Amino acid sequence: MLTEDSPDCSMVPVGDGERVLVSSTDFLSPISQDPFHQGWIAAANTLSDLYAVGADDINNILMILTVSMKMSPLEQTVTTKKMIEGFNACCEEAGTKVTGGQTVFNPWPLLGGCAMATMLQSQLVTTDRAVPGNVIVLTKPLGTQVTGNLALWMMNEAQWGKVVKAGLDVETCTRAVKMGDLSMMTLNKNGCRLMREFGALGATDVTGFGLVGHADNLARVQKSGASIEIDTVPTIQGCKTLSMVRPNGRDYGLLEGRAAETSGGLLVMLRDKETAEKFIAALRACYSDDDPRREWGWIVGRVVETKKGDKQGAKVLPDPNVIEV
Structure with a gap:
């Protein structure tokens, strides 16, 4: 959520201060009936906050996954595998890759992650420069x-x-x-x-x-x-x-x-x-x-x-x- 001093992402100066570490965490419950699509959507949704501030070169993403305990073992295996495949495929299209994460059991499935990018501060799309007429x-x-x-x-x-x-x-x-x-x-x-x-x-x-x-x-x-x-x-x-x-x-x-x-x-x-x-x-x-x-x-x-x-x-x-x- 945007605030006066906090845009869509966390931004922390690194190194000499000319660069920033941009990161965001997001996860969601399924909205698509297709588990592969759902995995892709979860990755795209996680990356979106970084894109909103101008960070299009994503360094890496960590996956957050919960496996539904209400599913049968076969359902767990099939849907979880497909969601992970979709998540990874989206990251590949984005030019990044999953480098870690956490998986736990939960009553319902959740999927998302934490995405990170480093970029020059001068390349950031700031949020506060509009004037009437824009x-x-x-x-x-x-x-x-x-x-x-x-x-x-x-x-x-x-x-x-x-x-x-x-x-x-x-x-x-x-x-x-x-x-x-x-x-x-x-x-x-x-x-x-x-x-x-x-x-x-x-x-x-x-x-x-x-x-x-x-x-x-x-x-x-x-x-x-x-x-x-x-x-x-x-x-x-x-x-x-x-x-x-x-x-x-x-x-x-x-x-x-x-x-x-x-x-x-x-x-x-x-x-x-x-x-x-x-x-x-x-x-x-x-x-x-x-x-x-x-x-x-x-x-x-x-x-x-x-x-x-x-x-x-x-x-x-x-x-x-x-x-x-």
């Missing part, structure tokens, strides 16, 4: 909490009945679940590199506090006293309908930016619209024409002057532009 970009669509639950709703007759009644079919829902996994498995490494290239004035990653929660944390550390207004909410197709249907009776607050995300995108503050559009074009160019991520990256808001009498922070404007991808 533009806010989001690099991934929202809705991973919804798609993670959708996979369960599709296996529950009563909840699936509510989904079908809302007009969603198996094909749409299956695609949404796949898109959710794809989003969570996508490393924020490209966005991290581009933040430095395009002179980001601050950034954070969107995870447990949701879009508006993390935007609020980001706004509150701005030295200019500025706030953030969000007018666009990009979502995975189908999640808009699901957030209103509430198959399990829960209000996720997706369209209000309150829904938690797992391994979400980077929320990046850039100088102006022109810079933001170039950033988005460069981000999309990282993927092939037939890759759905070729359409990711949106201007979602702007930095504004905090009105007299208001608290410095962030808000989603009424009736935001909802984009479905």
Whole structure:
């Protein structure tokens, strides 16, 4: 969580003081039905905080793993092996490797780690330099909490009945679940590199506090006293309908930016619209024409002057532009 003197990661000066040791710890319970995907997601989620501060050259990562005691020995063996394989595969794509960790038994499975990187202080993306007129970009669509639950709703007759009644079919829902996994498995490494290239004035990653929660944390550390207004909410197709249907009776607050995300995108503050559009074009160019991520990256808001009498922070404007991808 961002505070005035603590960004997304721990930062400790090392050596001559020109370099810093950047580290972060994170772990989570399963959100994907595929154990290999889950392992990959856990690694991507752990690395995300480092990417949010501009650290794209990860030295190493330690794995934190709990094996579920409620599973049979066969289930433990199969799922644990696949989760570890996914975790290692993600680390390989990130250009790092697992060098240790800790494994224990637990009533439910958990997976995550502690990632570390050393970098020059001058390369850090600081969080507090935005001024009114700057533009806010989001690099991934929202809705991973919804798609993670959708996979369960599709296996529950009563909840699936509510989904079908809302007009969603198996094909749409299956695609949404796949898109959710794809989003969570996508490393924020490209966005991290581009933040430095395009002179980001601050950034954070969107995870447990949701879009508006993390935007609020980001706004509150701005030295200019500025706030953030969000007018666009990009979502995975189908999640808009699901957030209103509430198959399990829960209000996720997706369209209000309150829904938690797992391994979400980077929320990046850039100088102006022109810079933001170039950033988005460069981000999309990282993927092939037939890759759905070729359409990711949106201007979602702007930095504004905090009105007299208001608290410095962030808000989603009424009736935001909802984009479905």
